[in-house]
Amino acid sequence: MANLFQLMEKSGLNRNQISKISGISNTFLAKIEQIEKGLGRINIKRKTLINIAISLNLSLEEINSLLIEYGHTEVSTSDTPYFLAASENQTVTGILPIFSSLALEWFLIGMEKKLSSSEGSSLIYTLDQPSHVLKSPEYASFVNELDPDCKKVSPVHKDLIESACIHRRKLITEALARGNKINTYLCSNCFEIYMRRWEKHKGTDMEDKYKMFLREHIQALMKYIETYPEGYKLKLLKKCPQIKYEMLYMPVRNKQEKVENKISKVFFLGRDSECNKDRRIIGWGDDFGFSQGFGNLIGFATDLQNLLDFFHKQHSGLNDNFVDHRFEDPEKMVEHIKELMFKNIPENKN
Numbered sequence: 001m002a003n004l005f006q007l008m009e010k011s012g013l014n015r016n017q018i019s020k021i022s023g024i025s026n027t028f029l030a031k032i033e034q035i036e037k038g039l040g041r042i043n044i045k046r047k048t049l050i051n052i053a054i055s056l057n058l059s060l061e062e063i064n065s066l067l068i069e070y071g072h073t074e075v076s077t078s079d080t081p082y083f084l085a086a087s088e089n090q091t092v093t094g095i096l097p098i099f100s101s102l103a104l105e106w107f108l109i110g111m112e113k114k115l116s117s118s119e120g121s122s123l124i125y126t127l128d129q130p131s132h133v134l135k136s137p138e139y140a141s142f143v144n145e146l147d148p149d150c151k152k153v154s155p156v157h158k159d160l161i162e163s164a165c166i167h168r169r170k171l172i173t174e175a176l177a178r179g180n181k182i183n184t185y186l187c188s189n190c191f192e193i194y195m196r197r198w199e200k201h202k203g204t205d206m207e208d209k210y211k212m213f214l215r216e217h218i219q220a221l222m223k224y225i226e227t228y229p230e231g232y233k234l235k236l237l238k239k240c241p242q243i244k245y246e247m248l249y250m251p252v253r254n255k256q257e258k259v260e261n262k263i264s265k266v267f268f269l270g271r272d273s274e275c276n277k278d279r280r281i282i283g284w285g286d287d288f289g290f291s292q293g294f295g296n297l298i299g300f301a302t303d304l305q306n307l308l309d310f311f312h313k314q315h316s317g318l319n320d321n322f323v324d325h326r327f328e329d330p331e332k333m334v335e336h337i338k339e340l341m342f343k344n345i346p347e348n349k350n
Helices: 004-010 015-022 026-037 046-055 060-069 077-088 101-117 137-146 155-177 188-195 197-201 206-227 274-279 305-322 330-344
Strands: 095-098 122-127 181-187 232-237 244-253 259-269 299-302
Touching (some): 004 026, 004 046, 015 046, 046 060, 046 077, 060 155, 077 101, 095 101, 101 155, 101 244, 101 259, 122 305, 155 181, 181 188, 188 197, 188 232, 188 330, 197 206, 206 232, 232 305, 232 330, 244 305
Parallel strands (some): 122 181, 181 232
Antiparallel strands (some): 095 299, 122 244, 244 259, 259 299
């Protein structure tokens, strides 16, 4: 297993970036470089190793190997608070690749922590299904059971997925209670396709369980619309954007000293929308966490201004031209969702 200095070099991130992302001091990272360049080994606390590992986008298997290399035991469920705390402190800088769904959760926790702690901030989701935040913890890890080729998920991995889901829900609830805004944009067709995912398992032992999880997910969405009618908005789109992204807007003072919301971070996901999946189903199953088979990259996060401006412009066009305004009223939206759920997730006759 490579030492930490070698992993830092391999990441493509410089020391300043790693320090900014992880919150670990530049001085300490320089000390690691200096000692390990000379083939020495520095003693590093378990919590610090996990923090740096998350900032380097390491997989759970790589984190286990790193911990062992520095004299620690593999990740256990007792480490979950370390992962959550490290994620809250993460900062996006430059362009950061995202290689797994779990890594995405850590980065999103960092973004949603900023949303919950900054008055006047707002968040935009453009997705093909209701936010992962609104899933039950059990549903968040359930999807792995559906892939016949997927290796058995370890208890630690399952706990990290479920804990991230719970923590993200807590953060957005705090943000909404504070008066901050969350707008979710969903393609209408993708939304219905998502509700019918259970059909692939019709007549199997999974059917009822999948229906239950889907209903709970949609019901949680309706609950947030009803509880925070001015804060949590769902906007259905008449055209599929075919890409998924999340944008954080933070309050800043302009040249006239007036406070305005300005885009701060973007997370772009390179996976297919539900519409695209529906047009090109290949074989039996879904693609769980990877893009078009060209490796493990599933997206990126950035704070680069030219990319932020690009996404802001693209989203403004989407908002101005393709939102279905029939359901702007929260009560009408909830009634519409109930009709869709009744149509697409029917109760079992027996």
